[in-house]
Amino acid sequence: MGESEETPVEEPTVPIEQLIKEKDALQERAYTLKKTRDDLHEKSKKLADERDSFNFRIREIRNKVGTHKKARDDFNERVKHAKEERNTIIKEHIDAKKTIRSLEKDNTMKTGVNLPLLKQEMRNLENEQMTQILSPQKERKLIENIAALHMKIKEQEDSLKKDPKLKESLEQEKNLSKKIEKHHEAMAKLAKRAQEEHESMIELVKMLETLSKKANELQEIIVLTKMEADKIHKEFIDHVNNIHELERQISSVEKKKYKEKKQADASSVQKEADDIFEKFKRGEKLSTEDLMVLQKAGLI
Numbered sequence: 001m002g003e004s005e006e007t008p009v010e011e012p013t014v015p016i017e018q019l020i021k022e023k024d025a026l027q028e029r030a031y032t033l034k035k036t037r038d039d040l041h042e043k044s045k046k047l048a049d050e051r052d053s054f055n056f057r058i059r060e061i062r063n064k065v066g067t068h069k070k071a072r073d074d075f076n077e078r079v080k081h082a083k084e085e086r087n088t089i090i091k092e093h094i095d096a097k098k099t100i101r102s103l104e105k106d107n108t109m110k111t112g113v114n115l116p117l118l119k120q121e122m123r124n125l126e127n128e129q130m131t132q133i134l135s136p137q138k139e140r141k142l143i144e145n146i147a148a149l150h151m152k153i154k155e156q157e158d159s160l161k162k163d164p165k166l167k168e169s170l171e172q173e174k175n176l177s178k179k180i181e182k183h184h185e186a187m188a189k190l191a192k193r194a195q196e197e198h199e200s201m202i203e204l205v206k207m208l209e210t211l212s213k214k215a216n217e218l219q220e221i222i223v224l225t226k227m228e229a230d231k232i233h234k235e236f237i238d239h240v241n242n243i244h245e246l247e248r249q250i251s252s253v254e255k256k257k258y259k260e261k262k263q264a265d266a267s268s269v270q271k272e273a274d275d276i277f278e279k280f281k282r283g284e285k286l287s288t289e290d291l292m293v294l295q296k297a298g299l300i
Helices: 016-111 115-131 136-161 164-281 288-297
Strands: none
Touching (some): 016 115, 016 164, 115 136
C-alpha cells in the first residue's frame, strides 16, 4: 500500500490582528470563568463545613434522644412493675376487708348489734345537727341520742378489739393500706420522672427536626452550587480549548509570514546575484560585497 497523503492544513483567512484580539477576549473571559468557578467551589466548601457542623450536632442530639428514651422506658417499666405489686397488695387488702366484714358479721349475729348500721345512724344524726335548725329541746335530745350511739359504738368496738382474729385482720388491713399508699407515691414519682424524660426527649426531637431541615436545605444549596460550578468549569474548558485553537492559528499565520518573507528575501538576493554575475561575465570589476552576494546565492 502506498503512503497516504496528509491533508493540508487550511490556512486561516482571518487577519492575525483579529485572531490576537479574539484570543485576548477569550483569555479575559476564561479568567473570569475560572474565578467564578473557584468562588463557587469555595462557597460549596464553606456550606459543606456548615452542613457537617449541623450533622455533628444532629448525631449528638440523636444520642441524647436515645438516652432519654431509654430512661423513660426504664421508668415506665418500673411503674408497670410497681403497679403490678400494688394490684397484688390491693387484692390482699380487699381480702382483708372481706375477712373483717365477715368477722364483724359473725359478732353482730352473736351480740345482736350491727356496728356499721350504728355508725351510719350516728352520721345521719350528726348531719341533721349541722344542717337543720332545731329547737333547744330537740337539739338537746339529738345530742343525747348521738352521745348514746357513740357510747354504744365504743362498747361494740372495744368488744371487737378483744377478738384476736379480728384484731389481727384489722392490723393487716392497716398495714396493707400503708403499703398501697407507699406504692401510690412511688408510682407517682416514677411516672413523673418518666414524663420528664419523655418531655426532654420530645424537646430534643423538635430540635432534631429543625437542624435536619437546615442541614437538608444546605445540602440542596451545595448540590446546586456544585452543578453551577461544573457548568462554569465546562465553559472555562471550552474557552481554553478555543484559546489553544486560536494560538495554533496565530502560530500558523506567523510561520507562513516568516516563510513568505524568507522566500522574498531569497528571491531578492538571487536577482541581485544574477545582475552581479552578468557584470562578472562582462568582465566588470566586482567589489567584495558583490563577491559575498554571489557566494550567498551559490554562484561561486
